[in-house]
Amino acid sequence: MTKTIPAYQRIKQAILDNIHAGKWQAGKAISTEMALAAEFGVSRMTVNRALKELSAERVLERRQGSGTFVAQQQFNHTFVEVRNIAQDLKSANRDYQAKVMSKRVITADMLDDELRRKFAIEATDASTDLKNTDNTVSNHKASVLYEVKIVHFADGQPIQFEERWVDAKKVPKFIEQDFSVVNTSDYLIAKSPLERGSYTIRALAAPDEIATALQIAPQSPTLVLCRQTYSAGQVLTFVKMWHAGDRYQFSGEL
Structure with a gap:
């Protein structure tokens, strides 16, 4: 019901x-x-x-x-600074590349509990005959979220696996971008400026999919940054960024 x-x-x-x-x-x-x-x-x-x-x-x-x-809200990089791995690696004079592993449309009937909760989406009955082949997608009236999975490389070595979900209604052209060239965070900030965000960092054992993408043994230690950012009072995007534990560290100044 x-x-x-x-x-x-x-x-x-x-x-x-x-x-x-x-x-x-x-x-x-x-x-x-x-x-x-x-x-x-x-x-x-x-x-x-x-x-x-x-x-x-x-x-x-x-x-x-x-x-x-x-409201006249001047959202910009200084209001919510969202750094991305491309910026970090280029600043460190390291060679950076990104490889898109998959991208697809998520319909209401495909949502798991975590995504429903993150995006405050009610459970609905949605039927669709949308098909994905060869990582190609198309807009569809039942589209709720877009999902992309990207591996980021530093000097030819995989260093981060990005799983990202984006509200399809707020950024309808997101899924059409070539994210081996365009950075996901930069594109979202340009199209729908962010007002606030929240994140957590956890140490987790790598599941098989993550281990394969990062070229590490299954169950190896990883650092996982989960972040959700808001625009106009609602979650715009939720992302999980998996990092090989022995290749990456978070640092900053206090």
Whole structure:
């Protein structure tokens, strides 16, 4: 049985979709509470809850006597600095290469519990006859996420295995990029600037797929950085970056 999505959540999603689609741009007013209530067939109290939550998430700005506006947020590299391995290796004067292992469309019926939770996606019944062959993909009405798997090399040696999932609606052209040339993080920042993020770093034994990609023995120690970044109040991308434990270290200055 499909879980019914509360009306205020549907209104929030519709507002976010309009912002990401460019209908309502930063600094511009959105529809009034009365107009939204009429559009969705709900009370103004329900609309007010949606607007209040989006304001708390810094997506909207409510101005007394003027209306509700898309927040003027100047997101850039200095607000959320997302470094990537290409930058690190090039800065260290090491030869860098990337090899795309696979990329595919993820539909609602393919989601596991971790991805549903990360992207706050409700369980739905979605049927599709989408086929992937030779790592080729196409846009599809049931598309929910895009998935790419990339091996990053330093001086010819595999040093990182990247597993990344991206909200397909927010960055529809993502899957069409050649990520042996274009860096995933750089592309996402350019297309949908980030407002915040969170990450964890764990030591894990390498599963077979990871071990093969990194050319290490199965169950060898790896450092895994998991990161999720947000744009306009929602998760834009979730990534797992596996590093061969004896070839990579995280460092910085305090």
